[in-house]
Amino acid sequence: xxxxxxxxxxxxxxxxxxxxxxxxxxxxxxxxxxxxxxxxxxxxxxxxxxxxxxxxxxxxxxxxxxxxxxxxxxxxxxxxxxxxxxxxxxxxxxxxxxxxxxxxxxxxxxxxxxxxxxxxxxxxxxxxxxxxxxxxxxxxxxxxxxxxxxxxxxxxxxxxxxxxxxxxxxxxxxxxxxxxxxxxxxxxxxxxxxxxxxxxxxxxxxxxxxxxxxxxxxxxxxxxxxxxxxxxxxxxxxxxxxxxxxxxxxxxxxxxxxxxxxxxxxxxxxxxxxxxxxxxxxxxxxxxxxxxxxxxxxxxxxxxxxxxxxxxxxxxxxxxxxxxxxx
Amino acid sequence: xxxxxxxxxxxxxxxxxxxxxxxxxxxxxxxxxxxxxxxxxxxxxxxxxxxxxxxxxxxxxxxxxxxxxxxxxxxxxxxxxxxxxxxxxxxxxxxxxxxxxxxxxxxxxxxxxxxxxxxxxxxxxxxxxxxxxxxxxxxxxxxxxxxxxxxxxxxxxxxxxxxxxxxxxxxxxxxxxxxxxxxxxxxxxxxxxxxxxxxxxxxxxxxxxxxxxxxxxxxxxxxxxxxxxxxxxxxxxxxxxxxxxxxxxxxxxxxxxxxxxxxxxxxxxxxxxxxxxxxxxxxxxxxxxxxxxxxxxxxxxxxxxxxxxxxxxxxxxxxxxxxxxxxxx
Ligand SMILES: Cc1ncc(C[n+]2csc(CCOP(=O)(O)OP(=O)(O)O)c2C)c(N)n1
Ligand SMILES: [Mg+2]
Numbered sequence: 001x002x003x004x005x006x007x008x009x010x011x012x013x014x015x016x017x018x019x020x021x022x023x024x025x026x027x028x029x030x031x032x033x034x035x036x037x038x039x040x041x042x043x044x045x046x047x048x049x050x051x052x053x054x055x056x057x058x059x060x061x062x063x064x065x066x067x068x069x070x071x072x073x074x075x076x077x078x079x080x081x082x083x084x085x086x087x088x089x090x091x092x093x094x095x096x097x098x099x100x101x102x103x104x105x106x107x108x109x110x111x112x113x114x115x116x117x118x119x120x121x122x123x124x125x126x127x128x129x130x131x132x133x134x135x136x137x138x139x140x141x142x143x144x145x146x147x148x149x150x151x152x153x154x155x156x157x158x159x160x161x162x163x164x165x166x167x168x169x170x171x172x173x174x175x176x177x178x179x180x181x182x183x184x185x186x187x188x189x190x191x192x193x194x195x196x197x198x199x200x201x202x203x204x205x206x207x208x209x210x211x212x213x214x215x216x217x218x219x220x221x222x223x224x225x226x227x228x229x230x231x232x233x234x235x236x237x238x239x240x241x242x243x244x245x246x247x248x249x250x251x252x253x254x255x256x257x258x259x260x261x262x263x264x265x266x267x268x269x270x271x272x273x274x275x276x277x278x279x280x281x282x283x284x285x286x287x288x289x290x291x292x293x294x295x296x297x298x299x300x301x302x303x304x305x306x307x308x309x310x311x312x313x314x315x316x317x318x319x320x321x322x323x324x325x326x327x
Numbered sequence: 328x329x330x331x332x333x334x335x336x337x338x339x340x341x342x343x344x345x346x347x348x349x350x351x352x353x354x355x356x357x358x359x360x361x362x363x364x365x366x367x368x369x370x371x372x373x374x375x376x377x378x379x380x381x382x383x384x385x386x387x388x389x390x391x392x393x394x395x396x397x398x399x400x401x402x403x404x405x406x407x408x409x410x411x412x413x414x415x416x417x418x419x420x421x422x423x424x425x426x427x428x429x430x431x432x433x434x435x436x437x438x439x440x441x442x443x444x445x446x447x448x449x450x451x452x453x454x455x456x457x458x459x460x461x462x463x464x465x466x467x468x469x470x471x472x473x474x475x476x477x478x479x480x481x482x483x484x485x486x487x488x489x490x491x492x493x494x495x496x497x498x499x500x501x502x503x504x505x506x507x508x509x510x511x512x513x514x515x516x517x518x519x520x521x522x523x524x525x526x527x528x529x530x531x532x533x534x535x536x537x538x539x540x541x542x543x544x545x546x547x548x549x550x551x552x553x554x555x556x557x558x559x560x561x562x563x564x565x566x567x568x569x570x571x572x573x574x575x576x577x578x579x580x581x582x583x584x585x586x587x588x589x590x591x592x593x594x595x596x597x598x599x600x601x602x603x604x605x606x607x608x609x610x611x612x613x614x615x616x617x618x619x620x621x622x623x624x625x626x627x628x629x630x631x632x633x634x635x636x637x638x639x640x641x642x643x644x645x646x647x648x649x650x651x652x653x654x655x656x
Binding site: 058060089090091092093094095099101103108109111113116118119120121122123124125126127128130131137149150153154156157160161 | 356358384387389390392394395396397398399400401402403404405406407408410425426429430434436437438439440441442
């Protein structure tokens with residue numbers, strides 16, 4: 001793979017990671033007044049899939065949509081403004097963290113009803129086909145989406161009507177803290193897709209290069225043959241299902257898993273590859289990091305300042321401190 | 328100035344089909360889909376021949392996947408298409424609730440009003456001939472309760488195609504509610520079909536003594552009641568609401584202010600429905616007073632029975648309604 005492509009992937013993943021880390025840090029100030037579902041640990045899926053996509057391809061997401069929005073190239077300032085409930089937010093202060101929308105880059109929103117956006121993505125693909133374009137629709141879903149009937153109806157509809165849609169089954173193996181095996185009698189989603197007439201492939205979702213290199217020909221294929229395709233990206237969520245905390249420990253997710261998946265964390269993996277392949281790799285990475293961090297800082301400070309200005313007028317009471325018993 | 332308006336006599340089903348056909352002809356973004364839509368019977372004749380004229384790309388049959396079919400319509404609508412989904416019965420929309428209420432109705436708001444959902448869902452309320460509890464539901468009030476949805480309920484052969492055209496052209500998701508008794512009607516339809524603005528009631532009959540607020544096939548029923556009352560020198564004004572949401576509150580209030588009496592003729596049940604909404608409106612309007620209690624005409628407070636004798640008693644009976652209203656005077 002070209003070094004430029006690898007660096008682009010890295011930059012996008014680092015942007016997602018830095019934004020999520022900053023949300024975590026700012027959350028204690030209680031002015032991001034909404035639930036946030038962070039994607040830390042899963043950045044390679046959004047970055048890999050969406051770098052392979054074209055700007056004209058249309059994307060839909062779920063409650064965990066920050067990474068997809070950023071991966072699609074959504075405006076960063078507008079996203080953070082939305083998290084700070086500002087009218088200048090990407091959804092004008094109507095959407096919030098779970099409904100990020102940026103028409104300019106064909107990020108068409110997301111549903112926080114698990115499975116809800118899957119058939120909508122099929123409809124978007126149908127519309128793109130009817131309009132005679134060669135764009136495709138991209139449907140991000142969690143493994144929880146595979147618990148829902150709408151997923152299976154959508155596979156059937158997409159195959160039956162020959163819809164250009166890419167189903168991205170982002171399998172972090174949990175719905176909140178309930179493992180996939182406790183929810184699904186059969187785990188092989190590729191087999192399920194195939195039984196509905198949808199071809200698919202499973203990839204290491206923590207390897208951005210593999211995700212990207214798998215998606216590129218798959219997307220070409222969708223465009224040319226006007227057929228749906230499913231990619232399962234196996235990954236792992238490193239922080240809590242919702243909020244900035246963690247959900248490991250007795251009765252929750254096993255801590256041994258955290259250790260195991262930390263070592264397979266996607267940013268570090270791509271960084272070592274870049275460093276390994278390029279003598280100046282480390283310098284390139286630090287330069288990219290510095291650039292992203294500066295941008296993220298500017299954006300957050302601007303949003304925070306304007307939040308304070310608005311609230312000086314509106315005068316909302318300070319929220320209660322977070323409940324420590326909740327993770 | 329000479330106007331080139333002609334009119335043609337046709338059945339309710341033909342009028343609906345003509346509206347769809349005209350919409351598809353003038354706008355390539357319009358497509359129709361539904362279970363059995365291309366069958367020879369074609370939803371009581373309302374979709375017959377459309378696929379021959381416009382191809383099966385624009386009028387296609389689909390599997391029994393109600394939830395995802397509406398999701399698919401939402402997605403196509405978000406991308407600028409104008410889908411029309413046809414459901415044989417209102418009851419089937421309950422399988423689509425997640426997509427209608429959680430997605431279609433909310434998507435414009437969730438996007439900060441940067442996205443529209445020009446989706447139309449046609450459905451038919453069953454009545455008579457043993458439709459029984461699961462094929463006779465009239466859930467328009469449930470949908471009208473949800474912000475972000477339009478609920479349209481024509482009562483006549485001339486209005487139906489004009490309201491359907493307006494529904495298709497609307498940028499909001501619209502539930503277009505037909506009822507089986509309407510398919511018995513024939514009438515004159517003005518051509519070409521011009522869209523009729525949503526949210527405007529029409530006056531079907533003038534009268535000063537009592538206001539009848541009616542929808543769908545209950546407009547015909549209200550006419551019968553009005554005729555009987557006229558023999559007793561009581562003149563009813565009949566308002567055909569035509570759309571439930573948006574609701575023509577102004578005309579309701581203006582008329583009730585004048586007559587001081589009101590009867591509501593709903594296709595649905597008597598509680599938590601149109602009569603409740605009309606009552607709310609009257610109670611909340613300063614100086615709008617009734618001089619006699621509101622009369623609520625609608626389905627009894629249970630689901631429609633399948634056997635013909637029980638079914639007969641379930642729905643309002645003209646003579647009983649006349650007697651009830653006469654007691655007000
Ligand atoms: C229909 C529905 N059921 C339940 C929920 C509550 N809920 C929110 S997120 C979530 C977990 C979904 O898991 P998954 O789809 O795998 O996505 P992940 O959170 O792992 O990214 C659940 C159960 C919901 N939002 N919608
Ligand atoms: Mg999951």
